[in-house]
Amino acid sequence: MNDQRPVAIIIFIFLVGLVLLTKLFMIQVMDDSFMKRAERNAIQRVVDHPYRGLVYDRNGKLLVYNNPIFDLMIVPKEFEVGDTTRFLELFKISKEELIASYDAARKYSSVKPSTFIKQISTNEFARIQDFLIDYPGLFIMTRSVRSYPEPVAAHALGYIGEISSRQLERDSSDYYVQGDYVGLSGMERFYEDQLRGEKGVKYKMVNVRGVDKGPFKDGEYDTASVAGHNVNSSIDMDLQQYGEKLMMGKTGSVVAIEPKTGEILSMISAPFYDPNSLTGSDFGKNYTALNALETKPLFNRPIMATYPPGSIFKIVQSLIGLQEGILTPETTYACNRSLVACHNHPSPVNLFGAIRNSCNPYYHQAFRRIINQEVSSNTYKDTEIGLNAWREKVLKFGLGGELGVDMPNEKKGLVPNSAYYDHYYGNGRWKYSTIYSLSIGQGELLVTPLQMANLAAIFANKGYYYTPHLIRAIDGDKSKIPAEYQIKHEVGVDAHHFNMVQNAMAEALYGTAQRAIIKDIEVAGKTGTAQNPHGEDHSVFIAFAPKEDPKIAIAVYVENAGWGGRAAASTASLMIEKYLRDSISRPELEEYVIAGNFIY
Known part of the structure; x- marks a missing residue:
């Protein structure tokens, strides 16, 4: 009598596979509950930008320090706006600016965060922070801009600004991404490597409404930013x-x-x-005005x-x-x-x-x-x-x-x-x-x-x-x-x-x-x-x-x-x-x- 066991095993494996494929089809095609459950929580990678190093004069007097500012970031795929008029009034932008910023962000990536509104002041951030929970896909990234306790030595100290596409192409360190700030003139540019510090990264869980659900795996993969080196200038x-x-x-x-x-x-x-x-959100406007003067103050x-x-x-x-x-x-x-x-x-x-x-x-x-x-x-x-x-x-x-x-x-x-x-x-x-x-x-x-x-x-x-x-x-x-x-x-x-x-x-x-x-x-x-x-x-x-x-x-x-x-x-x-x-x-x-x- 021939042994029928191999045939039985093959049939059993076939039936099990058919059941699994059918179940998988139901999950992926017919039933979206698992997808919704997965989307209910997402891992968000947030870059922790370091504070630039401070600059002192030869006698220890502070020449340059950092002031916090806030960039409003957007993840286009998660972004939802109910009342558009209310949104425009709250964030003080026009409908055209909203559409342009959203389209630019989506062109960059629909799932990665990018800058939506740049350099929001501390006062403005205090005004809008309680309303961010109403707009999924929006979150705040803290940065800093330079400030000067005394308005002196502008040409020697220099200024920082957003990195250009040409500078990004020349960046062999792979440190910078679009939207980063970099020294553009004076000491800020010459000592960029010493002043810029090291970026950190934080991974956090957020739900579909953008509510922070805490660090991913208790911060196991987080790295802290390291502030830049302080520079002692020879200036008196x-x-x-x-x-x-x-x-x-x-x-x-x-x-x-x-x-x-x-x-x-x-x-x-x-x-x-x-x-x-030449700091903050008015940088571009002020730079253009200064550059247009016949006296050439720049x-x-x-x-x-x-x-x-x-x-x-x-x-x-x-x-x-x-x-x-x-x-x-x-x-x-x-x-x-x-x-x-x-x-x-x-x-x-x-x-x-x-x-x-x-x-x-x-x-x-x-x-x-x-x-x-x-x-x-x-x-x-x-x-x-x-x-x-x-x-x-x-x-x-x-x-x-x-x-x-x-x-x-x-x-x-x-x-x-x-x-x-x-x-x-x-x-x-x-x-x-x-x-x-x-x-x-x-x-x-x-x-x-x-x-x-x-x-x-x-x-x-x-x-x-x-x-x-x-x-x-x-x-x-x-x-x-x-x-x-x-x-x-x-x-x-x-x-x-x-x-x-x-x-x-x-x-x-x-x-x-x-x-x-x-x-x-x-x-x-x-x-x-x-x-x-x-x-x-x-x-x-x-x-x-x-x-x-x-x-x-x-x-x-x-x-x-x-x-x-x-x-x-x-x-x-x-x-x-x-x-x-x-x-x-x-x-x-x-x-x-x-x-x-x-x-x-």
Whole structure:
């Protein structure tokens, strides 16, 4: 008799499978109760955005902190609106905005949350929070925006804003998603990695009405956010506030540096703006308004504006001539005004007198000797060789290239080489008479105010500088600042050459910048008047003090303010006194600068 057991087993398995398939069909197709039960509770992934690091000034005063704001998030598949009119009134949006926001969210994902209404203030959130339970698919995500206890140093600190699609494409860290905030300028952008912190994630159960039912699996999969690192800036807030008071209503810049460290004490770009205006929900509107102003308050002049340095550059010429042995302190030239215009002063003058009196013809003749050293019998070739050799020496002073300050968009300025003139005049078609304006810091030579302040630091330090920077410490630890800001840069001029130059700069104040003289503080400085073909010349002044133990080096540019001994020298002098003494002994000079009537 044949064994029928295998056939019976096959039939049994077939029948069981048929029953299960029938049941599954009934559950999935005919009966939706299980689907409704599953949808009754859902797991919601909520990103926990970290607080950005705080920013302090060099004395521990708070410059930037965080203010909470709220984004209303939407899950389109769960979203339901009963009374549309009531919804529009409650959330203060139009019907068109509702439709547009919903369509954008659904296009992104019907099941993933996305931003519905951005940057709701604390007061607005308090008004609407009790009504959120009436609208399934809506929930609140807490974020923060920057706030400023004092509206100063906007250009140095920078601002944050929503990340752009281009920035997202360049993000190799996979940290950011659309809608995240990121540093867009200043320190906020440069130190983004340190300030941003680390995101956390929370998983919570919510029912179909959006009611929070508690953490998923008691928070087993949650991760906490980690706040960003706090940054200690080198800015002196009191000095910054005072400088902005002096520059109110003017166009220009002020940069003050601690010479021994390269730390930037003050960085002012005028006109300036209230950094609080570029925060919160009005960011876009306010940015557009500021950007449309003819005065360009968003333009960061200390690192982006370029000007001829004017007579200040004569100090660099003097030092290069001394180092090369082409000039000595006794080298004497007549003030020959047939070569180039000059003002009244004794003639002839030695190098000390040339610095003190800012003699243009002296530097016309001295620069010719630096450039034309007769290394070639061809005058044109000789000038080309001399210019390129001179340029290499000038570059060591931090000119003609980026210094490397911890801010984005720093400009290089310009120290022209032979290729530059070949491009405009043709090879072998220019000589010293073409470029002599470089001798007095005019012509094609261009510098930024930051570079000029760095020159003042070089003169104060007798031949070296540290890259100017706004960072002083991270989380109070000075060892965490980037290593490049602790490297000493030598300019290639022996220290003893600076002794006579410093003495001449101190004496120069009594001739060209008497407003810069401070009782009992020896200031060494140099005025400049940068030519401006579009209107009044720019007033320029650099200085350092005290002369024997410099604590501050400063450069001031005041556009369209004329002679350097007025606007720029007066402003710099007050800034120096404020920093060294924390008080002002010359109220009449302060009133003069604030009034700003420099060319009358």
